[in-house]
Amino acid sequence: MSKIIKVLLNLALYSGILYIGIIILSKVFDIGTKRFLVFDEKKKKVASIGFLIFTGLIPVFLSKNTYALRTSILVLIYIVLALSLNFVLGFAGQLSMGHAAFYAVGAYTTAILTVNYNVPFWISLIFSALVAAIFGLLLGIPTLRLKGDYLAITTIGFGEILRLILINWTSFTRGPAGIPGIPSPTIFGYTINTNTGYFYILYILALITIFISHRLLNSRLGRGLIAIKDDEVAAEAMGINPTFLKILAFVLGAAIAGIVGGIFASFIHYVNPDNFTYMESVVILTMVVLGGVGSIPGVIVGATVLAILPEALRGISTYRYAIYGILLAMMMIVRPQGIISMASLKGGGGNENSRSQSSN
């Protein structure tokens, strides 16, 4: 009985802290976004380059602290994963809850190709992207007719089926035992097996993903995607073919998740089906929702916060997922548009919720 009371008290405490945390983070970023938006182009550029240099030097700052450096590698992995889901959820507005499946496909492709067939890492990484993209296509096509929650459940099903295949097809995937001994990449004869090396590979991948997201968002295709998210009927009336764009979003998101999966496999040198459960998909989803669906800086912040949170909560790690659950529900009530909403980036203020109602 006393245990139950302790658990309840702890949960109440953590919920309170979360609530305050969300409010503070939101306020900080609201003010920050407003400040940043009034900068002129030159100041914006200086600020962005300064930020890039600072984050790029993280391995130098953390060279003594292996644990912190590994955490920042995880942060980068999740930033890329969350941004890749953002193509599907944030741009095209499709609630996909099987995103870890693409990550798994990428990781297993690299694992199997490098370990069983001695394919060089970089080539297998290309295959990771391709195979994951094919899976994106396979999932994208049957789900085109589905919306919202139906789509969500079907994508969960897709993820679960894939996990069952990884477990049961032992001759190919070694089943629950997983695949050990995945090699490190080499560049110009140098083997990259340090944390710093992986940090920079992932850092470059994250930059490329941000770059692609940004270019896409501010283009014809991006406008088409957002139009589908906002109102599919109106988008069709504007001559937009939703089929093509939705599949494009799925394929692009899957390919990028596949690449980061391949790098992850090499980073930990071992994959097994437990790395890619449904919870992993939920974690990625929560990152996007927390940060702000569709908002590139928001998703980066969301991924960073949620990737660091479990490390910061190491002492109470048993509460980790319970806190994730509360966080997701609380966000929907307190700040559904996310910490840095898409609207706030356009100077539209934080209150996106009241408006988006009309579109549903």
Next chain:
Amino acid sequence: MFMEQLSNGIALGSIYALTAIGFTMVYGIIRLINFAHGDLYMIGAFLTYTGLTLFNMPIVPSFLFGMVGAAAFGIAIAKFAYSPVFKAPRINLFLSAIGIAIFLENFAMLIWGPETQSFPSVINNKVYSFIGIRISSLQLIILGSTIVLVGILTYVVQYTKLGRAMRCVSQDMDVSKLMGINTDRIVYLTFALGSGLGAAAGTLVGMYYKAVYPMMGFVPGLKAFIAAVIGGIGSIPGAMLGGLIMGISESLGAAYISSGYRDAIAFIILIIILLLKPEGLLGKGIKEKI
């Protein structure tokens, strides 16, 4: 072999049906796919287990304790997590439900531990056989409880004032409000009924497999959703039909195709149904007016 799988499938199917009915009722009222429904089923099973082991109550009071407790959970969730987002876009409500589902699973881990707990044997399980069909007393209990509960529910929905109010709210909440129905109360009662039925299903599963564990509701929750979709979401007879179809096809599929892919069968059925007859076997399609 075939007959054994069939009776197994019917027992399983009636559990899916019970779970799916709760799902479909909540959907009927507030158009929410209550993602946490499967976890209320788990909470119900754990509460019954607690009643049996910690409070040393006999099975029937424990069973009721589980149902009532889960109903209380259902109401609390509806009140604190769902009602603030009723008016928001549907996706917000759904994400909130996902959050609650994850919370409940991990809450159970914190309270009862992550391990599988063995559910005490409460009855003497005998196997009867007549005209070549072998059926165990547990299977009979599952079937019997399902029939009784569904009977009570049908009576409530069809012949009581509460049931009439529920049907009104499910057709048009705003108009029901204007007609003087306390819609909030109806919503909470629906959650309570749905969660109670889910808890009954969870307890029956606990008895059947003699085990309860925090993640036990996740896959059945998804399957209950699928069963509800097969039958036509929002339709109670549809949920029962869907549950039976799922239970039987799963038992037969696991026996004759591959047991490793048992859980995949449900999703394959779902995809086929959504592509061929998205409104479900007994459901009505709704089209958006442009």
Next chain:
Amino acid sequence: MKILEANQVTKAFGGLVAVNNVDFHINEGEIVSLIGPNGAGKTTFFNVVTGIYPPTSGEVRFLGETIKKSRPSEITKLGIGRTFQNIRLFSSMTVLENVMVGQYCRTTSNLLATILKTPKLIREEKEVEKKVMGILDFLELTHLKDEIAVSLPYGYQRRVEVARALATDPTLLLLDEPAAGMNTGEKIEMTNLIKKIRDQGYTILVIEHDMKLVMGISDRIYVLEYGNKIAEGLPKEIQNNEKVIAAYLGKGGNE
């Protein structure tokens, strides 16, 4: 020249005949209105014209070509732009972005060009922006271009919808109840706007309840009741047509 032509079009849903044997056409440069009481089959007719529903019998020809059942996006590409009776603007976009979406079907940049920002893409984006700014200027929306479209007052939102439809480069513009929910002042503005658009050479089909607006702008009017065409002609003729008066006044006047 006939822009749009419907020959003996019938649309039935099971036993219910929503549109019954209707002949209809619009000449180039005309403003034609389609009116009728609620449930007269206007929306169904609209959906047949735009290819969402295939007609049960008869045919619809646009610029001489038969319209087959096709995706709405294909119809837009053919040159039919539309607005919606319940405004459907893209809620997370600014006015400028909303209208730029209209140009989607007239541009071709693919993913690779988008990522690499090829010269062709830059040129295309510039052309789109120039064109869209022209439309915004024309509809007097330029000063609002960076506002979130759905945060604007109602009358402006309607105007943005019209701008967005014009951005699809339509030959025929379909306006679905353009004055719904507007006050008198806004209705007068909308009337002027529709005429102004026609003067730019667009052909316009209006579906509307508001008699005053319809009488004020239409070159010709078609009246539907219970799926049947009960009258067609000049506004003056319609005003004095007994069947029309009966259909409207006999059932409680217009709305």
